[in-house]
Amino acid sequence: MDYSIVMRVTLCPVWRLPWDTVCRRCFEQTWSPQSFYLQAKLCSLFGWFPFILVSCDHDRSCGKGFSCDRHFLVCVPLKQAGQYCRRDAQCLKGLTCMFGKCHHSIPEGQEGARCKLDKDCGGSMCCARHHGEMICKRRLMLGESCFVPDGGLAFSINQICPCEEGLLCRKATDVPQREKEFVYRPEVENWQCQAPAV
Known part of the structure; x- marks a missing residue:
């Protein structure tokens, strides 16, 4: 077992909560998909993680609330505002991936909205x-x-x-x-x- 992962999970800001809550909430942080994969594997070994770790090659492979990380090919939770992202599909509904982070979407045509022409x-x-x-x-x-x-x-x-x-x-x-x-x-x-x- 990779004890460094155990330490990282136990050092989560919510470490005083029950282990199943710790696992869920640690994954909501802005950790990398690789870190997420290892932590999910650890938690699932002890039955603490409520979701099954799923390999993927597109977003449809993942359930509701998840997207497919195209680099690590694993389903990861959708990101909240302010969390790092690479594309829109990694952000929660109503958010877009701008400048590498999830932001609240700006209506088309307004200052700061995406455009092509x-x-x-x-x-x-x-x-x-x-x-x-x-x-x-x-x-x-x-x-x-x-x-x-x-x-x-x-x-x-x-x-x-x-x-x-x-x-x-x-x-x-x-x-x-x-x-x-x-x-x-x-x-x-x-x-x-x-x-x-x-």
Whole structure:
């Protein structure tokens, strides 16, 4: 028997509860599927785990309240808000997997909702990457920084929308000298959304 697993289970925050409750609640934590598999096996040996450990190759192989972990090929409990995930099917109903965690779903077209094209978003918004996810973001307002790099990893992971309709992204020429002295990234030029010159 792997006694390190026993220790990890007994060190669960609810260790003072009966063993069957400890096993159930420890699995609700954000432990890895591999850890879940070993702990479930331990608990099931002593009849403490109310569910049968099931191997799977798709979600339909698992019962209600479970999803198939496609890496470890084992059924695991659905995740709650704030818990780590890799895809939507691993989260409870009403939650989506965004930025690697289960979050409450945002209605389509609203700021922060998933999208594929600009037309998927509401007015004054565009579809752009945020931490690698394509979501609806608002367009930039007058005076906001609009500088974007030519490319690279930073641009691929996080993007910004163009300026609001009627504004142009232009290099600012009226930045006070004392503000220039405290620029954190001097290589980034100061471009702002501006009204077109009359």
